[in-house]
Amino acid sequence: MEENARQVLKDLVQDYGIGILEDPDRLSQFLEDRCPSRSAENFRLTFALRYLIKSGWAPHMGISEKDSLQWIEKLCNNLGFTEENAKEALETLTSILPEQDDAKRPDDADTVIAKAGNLRRISGGISNKPRTMWIRKKSLYNGLILIAAFLSIAVLFFQIGGQRNPVGDEFRIVFFAPLTGADASMGHNQLRAAQLAVELINKQGGVRGYKLKIVGYDVPQNPAKAEESVRLAMKDKSILVMMTGMSGQVLDVIASIADEISVPLVITSPEIMYGALMAGNRPRLYSFNIANDTHARAKTLVYFAAQGLSKKKFGLFYDPDDKPSSAVHESVLRWIKVFGGTVAADLTYSRKGGFDYSSAMKAIKESGADILLLPGRSEDRGRVVRQAREVGFSSVILAESYNDLVSDEAGMSLTGSWWLNEVSALDPQVRSVLKEYRTLYNENCPPSDIEAAILAYDGVGWIANALYQAPGYRGEAIRHALLATRNFAMVHATLTIDPSTHGPLNKAMAVMYCASDKGIFQKRIRAGKADI
Numbered sequence: 001m002e003e004n005a006r007q008v009l010k011d012l013v014q015d016y017g018i019g020i021l022e023d024p025d026r027l028s029q030f031l032e033d034r035c036p037s038r039s040a041e042n043f044r045l046t047f048a049l050r051y052l053i054k055s056g057w058a059p060h061m062g063i064s065e066k067d068s069l070q071w072i073e074k075l076c077n078n079l080g081f082t083e084e085n086a087k088e089a090l091e092t093l094t095s096i097l098p099e100q101d102d103a104k105r106p107d108d109a110d111t112v113i114a115k116a117g118n119l120r121r122i123s124g125g126i127s128n129k130p131r132t133m134w135i136r137k138k139s140l141y142n143g144l145i146l147i148a149a150f151l152s153i154a155v156l157f158f159q160i161g162g163q164r165n166p167v168g169d170e171f172r173i174v175f176f177a178p179l180t181g182a183d184a185s186m187g188h189n190q191l192r193a194a195q196l197a198v199e200l201i202n203k204q205g206g207v208r209g210y211k212l213k214i215v216g217y218d219v220p221q222n223p224a225k226a227e228e229s230v231r232l233a234m235k236d237k238s239i240l241v242m243m244t245g246m247s248g249q250v251l252d253v254i255a256s257i258a259d260e261i262s263v264p265l266v267i268t269s270p271e272i273m274y275g276a277l278m279a280g281n282r283p284r285l286y287s288f289n290i291a292n293d294t295h296a297r298a299k300t301l302v303y304f305a306a307q308g309l310s311k312k313k314f315g316l317f318y319d320p321d322d323k324p325s326s327a328v329h330e331s332v333l334r335w336i337k338v339f340g341g342t343v344a345a346d347l348t349y350s351r352k353g354g355f356d357y358s359s360a361m362k363a364i365k366e367s368g369a370d371i372l373l374l375p376g377r378s379e380d381r382g383r384v385v386r387q388a389r390e391v392g393f394s395s396v397i398l399a400e401s402y403n404d405l406v407s408d409e410a411g412m413s414l415t416g417s418w419w420l421n422e423v424s425a426l427d428p429q430v431r432s433v434l435k436e437y438r439t440l441y442n443e444n445c446p447p448s449d450i451e452a453a454i455l456a457y458d459g460v461g462w463i464a465n466a467l468y469q470a471p472g473y474r475g476e477a478i479r480h481a482l483l484a485t486r487n488f489a490m491v492h493a494t495l496t497i498d499p500s501t502h503g504p505l506n507k508a509m510a511v512m513y514c515a516s517d518k519g520i521f522q523k524r525i526r527a528g529k530a531d532i
Helices: 003-016 018-022 024-034 036-054 065-079 083-096 133-162 184-203 223-233 248-261 294-308 323-338 358-366 381-390 404-414 428-441 447-469 475-483
Strands: 170-177 211-218 239-244 265-267 287-289 313-318 342-348 371-374 396-400 417-421 509-514 519-525
Touching (some): 003 024, 003 036, 003 083, 018 024, 024 036, 170 184, 184 447, 211 447, 223 248, 239 475, 248 287, 265 447, 294 323, 294 417, 294 509, 313 323, 313 358, 323 342, 342 358, 358 381, 371 381, 381 396, 381 404, 404 447, 428 447, 447 475
Parallel strands (some): 170 211, 239 265, 313 342, 396 417
Antiparallel strands (some): 417 509, 509 519
């Protein structure tokens, strides 16, 4: 491991105490944040440290030269380390551990030479010490050692039995989705897209000689029932990775179970709330999302308006009853300040109060706003655009998630509007996958489900890449591979994971422009550098 990384470890021990070494997961987070270029070495160090701790070692015990040789042998035999990697991990640990007090170790000065007159007299002589005493003590010690050995073997077999491993020639992935009830249609289309990715990967030879297999599992929207279903499914020890396109409280349940059983979870939901995967001030260890969260979407919207369209006076219109839309709106207000804009009008609407938005559109027009921004994916996007044009708002309109349903609702009112999508069906690469989908299933993916379906498709590709990169099949190894994702090319975008959120780092969004009543794909854009 490079010297500056060792210095980071020394600083961590100085800041948090030697006890930080007893929490490999937390230590791993620190190393990923401060030494991201050394992800492989970081993984080997924390992997070795976890093994040492499980084997009874503690940081205050130190590592002597003799112990080091024994640990190197064990790391090579039990974890598959190369001798060089094992030495490197042990040397790194030794360099940051407190130096052992040699004065406490026996040396020549403490040695007693047995000769006449220099042995301490035993009180009462030896007549009161039965000759069989040493035999009894030896038997007791041997018994204790035998019991400890049996317990160690039992623990070892329990651990082996509890580990997840491929079955036959398959890497198994479970996809949790509502496959019955009102939301079944989207669930089935996500699962179909995931299966399409599996088939294409398997045709190319699979992953390291293994075939991928995706298993769909019906999970209800009720959190308590969802927990019961997920726990039942995960009793199958052949499942190495979990996936879901669900959100809200059900997602919280699945993410909690993922951490509990140390199985990575890849989330493909298009609607990820900012901070949804955080546990305190850190992301959940085993949960990762593929889509931009509400904060990232807001940043890209405001960046494109201010830098791409040169608009700085914002008129905002959103549904506060829709949590994702409200979250995007909240972040939009913050990003407008960062990018030097002002809010000319900030209005809300409720679908419960009817669908006449003309008075609000008039107010935004009269506010002097040079751009109408619609945060969120409300079903009324098309209707709002149409009514804005009907009252004479002729400036730029910028909204999220263009699809054919919006076009059908707004018609020619879309002319001159811009749209940002997490996934666009107009993107040539996405259209190619949708064509494969149609060929395999003999029907088109519904416009409303395309975004979720493509994210599920790319999620499988991301997992396959992690399985290929991971040094083993344990959840910890796969988790590190997902976390180390850098510039991974997917169908809808290129993915780099941010260790501080376990979500995309500045992932691009697709830009559409409507010259008439139909959108035209332009390009993908990333928000420029700016921080709140």
